[in-house]
Amino acid sequence: MEAAALSLAPAAAVGIPLAASILILASGRYPNIRESWTLIAAVATFLSVLSLAPQVLAGGQVGGPGIPFVGGLSLALRVDAAGLIFALTSSGLWILNSIYSIGYMRTLQEHDQTRFYCCFAVSIASVMGLAFSANIITMFLWYEILTVFTYPLVVHEGTPAAMRAGRKYIAYLLVSGVFFLFAAVTTYWLTGTLDFTPGGILSADAPPLLLSALFVAYLIAFAKAAWMPLHSWLPSAMVAPTPVSALLHAVAVVKAGVFGMVRTVGYVYGIDLTRALGMNLLLAAVAAATIILGSIFALRQDSLKKRLAYSTVSQLSYILLGLSLLSPAGIEGALMHIPFHAVMKITLFFCAGAVISTAGKEYISQMRGIGRTMPVTMAMFGIAAVGICGLPPVCGLVSKWFLLIGTAEAGLPLLTAVMIASAVLNAAYFFPIIHTAFFERSAADDAVREAPLAMLIPLVLTAAASVLFFFVPDLPFGRLAALAAAEITGVRY
Amino acid sequence: MKRLAFLTVIIIGILLLWAESDLPRFGDPDTPSRTYVAGEYLERSLEDTGTENVVTAILAGYRGFDTLGELTVVFTGFVAVTLLIRRGGRL
Amino acid sequence: MIESLIESLLLRYNYVMVVVLMLIGIYAIIAKSNLIKKIIGLNIFQTAILLFYISMADVVGGTAPIIEEGATDLVYVNPLPHTLMLTAIVVGVCTTAVGLALTVRIYENYGTIHEDEIPGVEA
Amino acid sequence: MIWELNYAMFVFLIILAIAAITARDLIVAVVILAGYSLIMAVIWVEMNAVDVGFTEAAVGAGITTVLFIAAVSRTTRRSKD
Amino acid sequence: MIVLPPAAAYFLAAAVSPFLPRPLRRAVLVLAAAAGLSLVLLAPEGDGWRFTLQQGIELTLLAVDPVSRTVGSIFALVGLFCVIYTIDRDDPMLHAATCGYLGAAVGLVFSGDFFSLVVFWELMAIFSLLLIWNSDISGAGDAGMRYLYIHVFGGGCLIGGIALHLASGGPLTVGPVAGGAAALLLITGIGVNAAFIPLHTWVPDAYPKASVWSAVFLCILTTKSAVYVLARTGSGLEAVAWMGGIMCVYGAFYALLQDDIRGILSYSIISQVGLMTAAVGVGTPSAIDAAIAHLANDVAIKALLFMGAGAVILATGAHRLQELGGLARRMPLTAACCAAGGLAMAGVPPFGGFVSKGLVIAAVGEAIPALEILLLVGAAGTVLYVARFLYYVFLAGEPAPGPDEAPPSMIVPMVSLAVLCLVLGTLPDMVFDLLSRAAVHHAYAPSNVAGAFGIAGGALLVFVLAGGAFTPLGRDVPDLDALTRRAGAGFLGFCTGPVGTAADRIDAAAGAAATRAARFASNFQAGVVIAAAVLARPLIRRLPGGAERIRAIDRMRRQFPEVRAGRWDSQSGVLLIALMFLLFLVVYLVA
Amino acid sequence: MTLLSNLPVLPVLVPLVSAVAALVSGWYDRRAARPIVILALALDCALAVLLLSSVVGGGPISYHLGGYAPPLGIEFAVDLLNAFVLAVVLPIMLLAVVFAGPTVGREVPAEKAVSFYVLLLLLATGICGMTLTGDIFNLYVFLEITSLAAYALIAAGREQRSLVASYRYMIMGSLSAGFILLGTAHLYVATGTLNMADLASRLATLYDSTLVHTAFAFFLVGLTIKTALFPLHLWLPGAYAYAPSPVSIVISTAVAKVSAYATLRVLFSVFTTAFIVEYFPITDVLLWLAAIAIIAGSVVAIAQTDVKKMLAYSSVSQMGYIMFGIGVADPVAMAGAVFQILGHAVAKGALFASVGSVIALGGPRDVRGLAGLAARMPVTAAVFAVGAASMIGIPGTAGFVSKFLLALGAVESGRWVFAGVILASSLLTAVYFWRVIEVSYFADEADPRLPAKEAPLSMIVPAALLAAACVLFGIAPDIPLSVIEPAVLLLLGGGP
Known part of the structure; x- marks a missing residue:
């Protein structure tokens, strides 16, 4: 491994949103100033993340100074290809999401917006920290902070239902945090280090049973990946305002869980040990079951956001599945699916939010003919939905392509079958929405009443990005994914 | 409750009595407590402090700090009782 | 074996007394709900401890630790426990005083000095 | 040291201790406690702890009793146990 | 001169046309279709338009060889006629979807790598779905969903097969796929689009429910392109050949049982595609050429017949045999065109169908004699249902009152296609010159002609003699999809019902446990x-x-x-x- | 005899002398007491820091009071551990006294202000003495000073239930002192000395004696009562809950932590690791007790509706962590336990400060009453949230570090079940703290009983400082750990 170049950019990526959160809190009484802090921070964060890209694309790594922690451990940041994928995705989408939030929150005249933006900024900071964590303990720090600071966003409405959902949310995620801590402690005990190292830090000397149990602990720790049966916090969290569902519960938080599993498999266990323990099969089984069941559960949701949530549950396990294949193409596909699913799913949520806030409809059965009144919104919805189903010309196909090659490489035809079945199920829950929106007629008038521009522009942009990444997947996620996959597997694909 | 208390106390008593068989006999002159530091007090107190009463010597000299503590306890007790009982007044 | 135990206890009858008095004190604290009785029990408990110290300082044929110059054949009892107990006695009295002050205040506030009659104060 | 005397005094102590905690009249209990302390002081003096014995007689039997009586007089004499 | 991939013209039109005012839109559509055709014809032989999408995905968007040019040009040509057929319709979504669909099909034909193949394959599914949905006929929505399910499944199988192929070291370039599992998955995937039995039910399910304008596109592209892909990747498998035989007979048989005129044509698609599949399954060069030739003919014929059926439906508002009749008097041109198409499909000289069908049967008979019998049975069945179709629509009974002939925008393409059918029959070399392995010059050998007339005559005789057997049934004959539909509904019901309830119960139980614990802890x-x-x-x-x-x-x-x-x-x-x-x-x- | 050469004894003398001074000046002017107390404690803090730095720089200090060398005289033995504890505890006491200002006249009757402040100083005296002394009888004396002051302080407020709580504390505390005294007696009989270091060395040959065993049992019970280890915690909830707010802060942090320190000192410096771990594994019993304490404390805390009582039971649980570290008795877990002394002190201090300012300003004390706290008193609510996060063990707060170390220690010694207990307890903790955070931040409307506006600065600033410390030590635990780790090694390695 090359020596990591030192840079302040990773620290800036974490620090800027944190600083912004304080500024937001301070300027709570002036909404315009407050929102501009968010926007400025979003752009600055994205730029500082982006500034890291050239070095990483060139195959290098960027490190940052660490704060000494307990027992020779330190809280340190390090940027590699995998982390950069996650960070770029989240920070990039934060910009759009901020614009969207402004439109959404103002349209609905939401209360406590200062708290909302503040917690949002801290959440993003922790996502950045998580993506750039150099070791497990740093990751845990941000993982838990993410849990805590997304809670106010989940219960933002303050209704009894929201509070219930919030309790569930916090219960699941704190439990997972406990397992995370256990796993971290045990790993530290076994290895004396917690640094993420390509090829893994655990060795096969330890008792296999312990290693297997530890793996399960890691798996539970990353319940943020919403694998079944530890998924039910995610649909519940949909009581949150839509920007939260869009960026956090479709992108940042859940991807944090998935990303954690990437780190676990690739950088803590290493693929050889994972395979030797047979844990790839466990992971594959969990992922496969989640993919199928998640889609099935999505089928029965009438609430659009809940359907999207279950769709997220199912799609996240694509990434886990790709990871479990332990093959270059599989891991590459998995890593590509992180940003690709992100742009598609955030588009879907943006659209859902636009419909909720503009038309006041949150159930699919109410959305007859909505494609005529909100053509742009629903067209973008259609594009993203098509992408989630893995159909062209949207980026979902690219990652699915690699994932399928991965299943073939891994010699697990059953997983190929799962992918195919899942595609059918995805279509089964997404296309009826498109049909309802465009091909059924509403009783009401068809006058066009689009969402405000602040919401429309982000969702068009994300939809455009979903298509763009189909045509240019290398910009730069494909290349980064390939680099990371090569780093994890040791095979240049 | 009382029955349980009685029972517990009796059992503790039996156990303690059994345990105390390691204690020196009453009035045994050769216990560690006598042979170690006590002797030194008896030997040195007169020249160190000039008092004949060794207890006083220790009280005021060797373990004078305990006595300071004792005074502090009294002081504390005084203030405490004042705080608890007195209404009005200057304290 | 029992005989040897009894013999051993007879030789240490002071400690037997300590144990018995101590336990009477503890029993009083547990079994009596009267707050003053509890303090009486505490006092008995404390004096038992004092007794322990004093009796362990004693020596067969010893004299009080007041040095008589020239008398070399005297066996003095251990002075240190005596010193300690002077402190402990004062401490005990102070505790008693505070406890009694509290009792008085409780009586003023609740009109009773029986703990089981004080309403609504659960641990 | 006369150990028979010691024995006797110890038995007496126990009786007084039990009496002190069983007396229903608190003043009586306090007086018994004072007696208990005095006997204790005597035992200590007899055990060559002169200073302690006198202190106990003054503080334990004296000041403590005063404190108890003051407290009892400000509360109530009757105890139900 | 840089030649764009032809698909680009269509996609451009698809993207632009919805936003144009109507006259301009019409011009753009026709222009795009024409441009697409000329791009197909101009495209230079060999691989062009190659680029790397990403490490591991090298695209070839314009791989031209005789076969692809043949298929591409027939798609583009017939597509042009179809576009003209729909030009009067004011429906931006229809036009966009048709253009996209055409583009995807043409793109598929010229894609030289598996990735773009998959992309165009799936795009076809999406655009065709939009076409199906874009219909006022009741049941189109559900039929569209069923259509989607099976095509997404098929697409998945296709990608899965390709993935296995690639993972076992196969090249990304489109070519024969070896290996058991890979081939199996691939052929299953193709089989969905090619309407292999029992994956065929979407054809008669969806096509009759599509709008008149959509159907003309649907009937030419999806199945035929599947045959084309099969020819490129999975030819020469005897099982496939047998499947073709079964399809041929099965389709013909079911076509005879249909009342819906487009239902008849839909099963006819299955039957004709069966012929092609059989030939591809045989896999000899001559058989493949025959298959492609038949493909070209069938594209023209099916477009023509669907156009005719559409004209009939538009004119009468009816689409079942028993509601129709005697239209030859009211719509003579339409009737004539349909007759030409019907004869061509029945394989009567001098129409194109005769040539290609004869070649297919000959090529198959050479390799698998037993299969030839199946195909002949199918051919006879074809004659029967064509006769039934033409008779009950145009000849029998009295026409209902109503407007007369179809509008020119419909008549023109119909006539053109009828002419095309004739040309393809009289000048078969036009097609075979495009195919490099032109090995057939004895199509019009007397024995062939006699055989064709023999079959046609015999079948016609049966039709006349046993006329009662072919009267409209007045009801729908259930196909295999009756089972799958029930199974599908059951599955959905199971998913949304018991599975969902179970999940809810578990959730509720967890909640109740939490409540209990809280009560206990209180x-x-x-x-x-x-x-x-x-x-x-x-x-x-x-x-x-x-x-x-x-x-x-x-x-x-x-x-x-x-x-x-x-x-x-x-x-x-x-x-x-x-x-x-x-x-x-x-x-x-x-x- | 310079001032600095007497450094070890100064932390004890300064508050003692100031107490007298405060009493005298308070006699003339009631308002004079508070500045004196604050000054004295500030000076004491400075002394504690000085002491710590000189120990860090120059190694352990043995100070012979009156010039009499131990074992004849009393020794003040200052090493890293007690200097550290003192440096933790005294600043918190200072903050508590600053905090106390606005509560006098509200929670505490104004006419009792002087004795209240004097007792706080005397409490500080006792605490300093307990921490610094190297003589076991001297420990008892200072323990009694501390306890007497605490009894009175708890009952200083207007809350009448505090009288009963104080009485119970008095009874159990005196018993505890009696047990410690008895333990001392047994040790003295066995060895003839009272000096801790001396005891440790002389005990080494006596591990088989039932005398020593009995002594140990006496000490164990006495000390566990003082540290309120379950099930000997029954005095604690009332005492913490009904005491005036500043007193709650002081006894839940300073007194509790020093008691824990005393336990560590007696167990490891007097009886030594060899005895409690290797010779006779009492640690297993302690571990189980600690585990039960951790779980039961949390479960009972869940049942509480009174916030202060909830915090009190939370202390039962959290003090269990310290015992847990002692039970595991390996350097890592012990470091965790000592870190917990720090972490829990600041966090619990912050919590009691924030709840205390609500109650002291006339607000409600039940959980539901805190509805809408964040809107009315944002800083107070934030302080509570930070403290709660630390209790739960959210990383980035001090509570996490100790939990991490304790879990690591448990795992390292193969005690998986106990590692599980440590981890599970954070969930239970989350249950009852989250409830409060939920109502205080997300309730629809504020409870009308809440104070209308934020607490005065003299309450906010100490609370905020404690919360800030909580975060600081969570992010940079290396600062205290650089002291704790050698201190623990020293402690485990043998006598001071």
């Missing part, structure tokens, strides 16, 4: 005491006064959580101290 001390007492109930009952104690426990349970469990005061505190001391003493002295 008075923990009493809870523990009660729990212990309840557990020890049998023991307590035996104690003296047990019954009274049990009652007390029950009283506590009822009053929970307000009940107090004992007093926690200094008394119990000191007792606990004593007990703990006892414990330590025991630990230290006894243990």
Whole structure:
């Protein structure tokens, strides 16, 4: 491994949103100033993340100074290809999401917006920290902070239902945090280090049973990946305002869980040990079951956001599945699916939010003919939905392509079958929405009443990005994914 | 409750009595407590402090700090009782 | 074996007394709900401890630790426990005083000095 | 040291201790406690702890009793146990 | 001169046309279709438009060889006629979708790598879905969903097969796929689009429910392109050949049972595609050429017939045989065109169908003689259903009153296609010159002609003699999809019903457990005491006064959580101290 | 005899002398007491820091009071551990006294202000003495000073239930002192000395004696009562809950932590690791007790509706962590336990400060009453949230570090069940703290009983400082750990 170049950019990526959160809190009484802090921070964060890209694309790594922690451990940041994928995705989408939030929150005249933006900024900071964590303990720090600071966003409405959902949310995620801590402690005990190292830090000397149990602990720790049966916090969290569902519960938080599993498999266990323990099969089984069941559960949701949530549950396990294949193409596909699913799913949520806030409809059965009144919104919805189903010309196909090659490489035809079945199920829950929106007629008038521009522009942009990444997947996620996959597997694909 | 208390106390008593068989006999002159530091007090107190009463010597000299503590306890007790009982007044 | 135990206890009858008095004190604290009785029990408990110290300082044929110059054949009892107990006695009295002050205040506030009659104060 | 005397005094102590905690009249209990302390002081003096014995007689039997009586007089004499 | 991939013209039109005013849109559409055709014809031989999408995905967007040019040009040519057919319709979504669909099909034909193949394959599915949905006929929505399910499944199988192929070291370039699982998946995927039995039910399900304008596109592209892909990747498998034979007979048989005119044509697609599939399955060069030739013919024929059917439906508002009749008098041109198409499909000289069908049967007969019989049966069936179709629509009965001939925008393409059918029959070399392996010059050998007339005549005789057997049934004949539909509905019901309920139950149980725990914790001390007492109930009952104690426990349970469990005061505190001391003493002295 | 050469004894003398001074000046002017107390404690803090730095720089200090060398005289033995504890505890006491200002006249009757402040100083005296002394009888004396002051302080407020709580504390505390005294007696009989270091060395040959065993049992019970280890915690909830707010802060942090320190000192410096771990594994019993304490404390805390009582039971649980570290008795877990002394002190201080300012300003004390706290008193609510996060063990707060170390220690010694207990307890903790955070931040409307506006600065600033410390030590635990780790090694390695 090359020596990591030192840079302040990773620290800036974490620090800027944190600083912004304080500024937001301070300027709570002036909404315009407050929102501009968010926007400025979003752009600055994205730029500082982006500034890291050239070095990483060139195959290098960027490190940052660490704060000494307990027992020779330190809280340190390090940027590699995998982390950069996650960070770029989240920070990039934060910009759009901020614009969207402004439109959404103002349209609905939401209360406590200062708290909302503040917690949002801290959440993003922790996502950045998580993506750039150099070791497990740093990751845990941000993982838990993410849990805590997304809670106010989940219960933002303050209704009894929201509070219930919030309790569930916090219960699941704190439990997972406990397992995370256990796993971290045990790993530290076994290895004396917690640094993420390509090829893994655990060795096969330890008792296999312990290693297997530890793996399960890691798996539970990353319940943020919403694998079944530890998924039910995610649909519940949909009581949150839509920007939260869009960026956090479709992108940042859940991807944090998935990303954690990437780190676990690739950088803590290493693929050889994972395979030797047979844990790839466990992971594959969990992922496969989640993919199928998640889609099935999505089928029965009438609430659009809940359907999207279950769709997220199912799609996240694509990434886990790709990871479990332990093959270059599989891991590459998995890593590509992180940003690709992100742009598609955030588009879907943006659209859902636009419909909720503009038309006041949150159930699919109410959305007859909505494609005529909100053509742009629903067209973008259609594009993203098509992408989630893995159909062209949207980026979902690219990652699915690699994932399928991965299943073939891994010699697990059953997983190929799962992918195919899942595609059918995805279509089964997404296309009826498109049909309802465009091909059924509403009783009401068809006058066009689009969402405000602040919401429309982000969702068009994300939809455009979903298509763009189909045509240019290398910009730069494909290349980064390939680099990371090569780093994890040791095979240049 | 009382029955349980009685029972517990009796059992503790039996156990303690059994345990105390390691204690020196009453009035045994050769216990560690006598042979170690006590002797030194008896030997040195007169020249160190000039008092004949060794207890006083220790009280005021060797373990004078305990006595300071004792005074502090009294002081504390005084203030405490004042705080608890007195209404009005200057304290 | 029992005989040897009894013999051993007879030789240490002071400690037997300590144990018995101590336990009477503890029993009083547990079994009596009267707050003053509890303090009486505490006092008995404390004096038992004092007794322990004093009796362990004693020596067969010893004299009080007041040095008589020239008398070399005297066996003095251990002075240190005596010193300690002077402190402990004062401490005990102070505790008693505070406890009694509290009792008085409780009586003023609740009109009773029986703990089981004080309403609504659960641990 | 006369150990028979010691024995006797110890038995007496126990009786007084039990009496002190069983007396229903608190003043009586306090007086018994004072007696208990005095006997204790005597035992200590007899055990060559002169200073302690006198202190106990003054503080334990004296000041403590005063404190108890003051407290009892400000509360109530009757105890139900 | 740089030649764009032809698909680009169509996609451009698809993207632009919805936003144009109507006249301009019409111009753009026709222009795009024409441009697409000319790009197909101009495209240079060999691989062009190659680029790397990403490490591992090298695209070839313009791979031109005789076969692809043949298929591409027939698609583009017939597509042009179809576009003209729909030009009067004011429906931006229809036009966009048709252009996209055409583009995807043409793109598929010229894609030289598996990735772009998959992309265009899936795009076809999406655009065709939009075309199906874009219909006022009831049931189009559901049929569209069913259509989608099976095509997404098929697409998945295709990608899966390709993935296996690639993973086992196969090249990304489109070519024969070897290996058991890979080929199986691939052929299953293709089989969906090619309407292999039993994956065929979407054809008769969806096509009759599509709008008149959509159907003309649907009927030419999806199945035929599947045959084309099969020819490129999975030719030469005997099982496939047999599948073709079965399709041929099965389709013909079911076509005879249909009342819906487009239902007849839909099964006819299956039957004709069966012929092609059989030839591709045989896999010899001549067989493949025959298959492609038949493909070209069938594209023209099906477009023509669907156009005719569409014109009929538009004119009468009816689409079932028993509601139609005698239209030859009212719509002579339409009738003539349909007759030409029907004859061509029946393989009557001098129409194109005769040439290609003869070649297919000959090529198959060479390799698998037994299969030839199946195909001949199918051919005879074809004659029968064509006769039935033409007879009951145009000849029998009296026409209902209504407008006369179809508008020119429909007549023109129909006539053109009829001419095309004729040309393809009279100048077969036009097609075969495009194919490099033109090995067939004896199509019009007297024996062939006689055979064709023999079959046609025989079948016609049967039709005339056993006329009663072919009258409209007045009801729908269930196909295999009756089963799958029920299974599908059952599955969906199971997913949304029991599975969902189970999930809800689990959720509710977890919630209830949490509530219980919270209730218990709200008075923990009493809870523990009660729990212990309840557990020890049998023991307590035996104690003296047990019954009274049990009652007390029950009283506590009822009053929970307000009940107090004992007093926690200094008394119990000191007792606990004593007990703990006892414990330590025991630990230290006894243990 | 310079001032600095007497450094070890100064932390004890300064508050003692100031107490007298405060009493005298308070006699003339009631308002004079508070500045004196604050000054004295500030000076004491400075002394504690000085002491710590000189120990860090120059190694352990043995100070012979009156010039009499131990074992004849009394020794003040200052090493890293007690200097550290003192440096933790005294600043918190200072903050508590600053905090106390606005509560006098509200929670505490104004006419009792002087004795209240004097007792706080005397409490500080006792605490300093307990921490610094190297003589076991001297420990008892200072323990009694501390306890007497605490009894009175708890009952200083207007809350009448505090009288009963104080009485119970008095009874159990006196018993505890009696047990410690008895333990001392047994040790003295066995060895003839009272000096801790001396005891440790002389005990080494006496591990088989039932005398020593009995002594140990006495000490164990006495000390566990003082540290309120379950099930000997029954005095604690009332005492913490009904005491005036500043007193709650002081006894839940300073007194509790120093008691824990005393336990560590007696167990490891007097009886030594060899005895408690290797010779006779009492640690297993302690571990189980600690585990039960951790779980039961949390479960009972869940049942509480009174916030202060909830915090009190939370202390039962959290003090269990310290005992847990002692039970595991390996350097890592012990470091965790000592870190917990720090972490829990600041966090619990912050919590009691924030709840205390609500109650002291006339607000409600039940959980539901805190509805809408964040809107009315944002800083107070934030302080509570930070403290709660630390209790739960959210990383980035001090509570996490100790939990991490304790879990690591448990795992390292193969005690998986106990590692599980440590981890599970954070969930239970989350249950009852989250409830409060939920109502205080997300309730629809504020409870009308809440104070209308934020607490005065003299309450906010100490609370905020404690919360800030909580975060600081969570992010940079290396600062205290650089002291704790050698201190623990020293402690485990043998006598001071």
